[in-house]
Amino acid sequence: GAGVSQTPSNKVTEKGKYVELRCDPISGHTALYWYRQSLGQGPEFLIYFQGTGAADDSGLPNDRFFAVRPEGSVSTLKIQRTERGDSAVYLCASSVGRDNEQFFGPGTRLTVL
Amino acid sequence: EDKVVQSPLSLVVHEGDTVTLNCSYEVTNFRSLLWYKQEKKAPTFLFMLTSSGIEKKSGRLSSILDKKELFSILNITATQTGDSAIYLCAVETGGGGADGLTFGKGTHLIIQP
Numbered sequence: 001g002a003g004v005s006q007t008p009s010n011k012v013t014e015k016g017k018y019v020e021l022r023c024d025p026i027s028g029h030t031a032l033y034w035y036r037q038s039l040g041q042g043p044e045f046l047i048y049f050q051g052t053g054a055a056d057d058s059g060l061p062n063d064r065f066f067a068v069r070p071e072g073s074v075s076t077l078k079i080q081r082t083e084r085g086d087s088a089v090y091l092c093a094s095s096v097g098r099d100n101e102q103f104f105g106p107g108t109r110l111t112v113l
Numbered sequence: 114e115d116k117v118v119q120s121p122l123s124l125v126v127h128e129g130d131t132v133t134l135n136c137s138y139e140v141t142n143f144r145s146l147l148w149y150k151q152e153k154k155a156p157t158f159l160f161m162l163t164s165s166g167i168e169k170k171s172g173r174l175s176s177i178l179d180k181k182e183l184f185s186i187l188n189i190t191a192t193q194t195g196d197s198a199i200y201l202c203a204v205e206t207g208g209g210g211a212d213g214l215t216f217g218k219g220t221h222l223i224i225q226p
Contacts, residue, residue, distance in 0.1 A: 003155075004155075035216075042203070042216030042217050042218050043156070043214070043216050044216070045212075045213025045214060045215070046213070047213075048212040048213050055212060056212035059213060091154070091156070098212070099144065099205070099207075101147065101158045101161050102158070102214065104149075104155045104156045104157070105155055106153070106154045107154040107155060
């Protein structure tokens with residue numbers, strides 16, 4: 001497909017479990033972003049990749065959150081020891097470069113019971 | 114801390130009405146302001162504004178930026194029920210700030226038939 005895709009679309013897990021969320025950016029987009037959106041709020045920046053490297057991870061809330069992009073394309077957001085407060089929609093976006101408009105995927109709705 | 118404030122938070126109008134959505138910001142190292150429409154999960158890009166006073170237009174939607182007063186407006190004329198969505202305003206900064214977008218909480222627009 002031509003757009004950003006994310007899997008799974010929904011994930012329900014139990015408190016304390018580990019989860020992985022996947023993002024496939026638009027082909028050729030070097031910049032990739034992860035955001036988290038809680039109910040009634042705008043998306044909140046988590047981490048930005050330029051190519052394979054995390055250029056800015058200042059938005060990650062704590063060390064339970066980690067993201068990788070080993071080949072400069074697909075990215076995985078990993079959350080260890082999930083907490084109920086991690087429940088949110090996790091959005092991925094990609095862009096041609098740092099200063100271009102970001103195109104968003106449909107998100108993964110994470111529910112931690 | 115960078116801040117983006119949108120108003121109103123919610124708005125209900127009738128089909129055919131014209132609406133104006135507001136976005137004000139306080140950020141360091143402003144680069145651009147973006148508007149997105151969010152219907153289900155994925156925000157879809159509407160406009161990117163970098164220069165003051167230049168109106169961007171796409172069909173019934175238009176937007177303008179005032180960098181002196183630090184705000185932007187999004188206008189929708191002859192509204193249709195398909196315009197019902199959350200409209201998100203976001204600011205991109207550079208030079209030391211976080212690389213991701215800073216979003217407002219959004220305006221939830223409902224168009225009644």
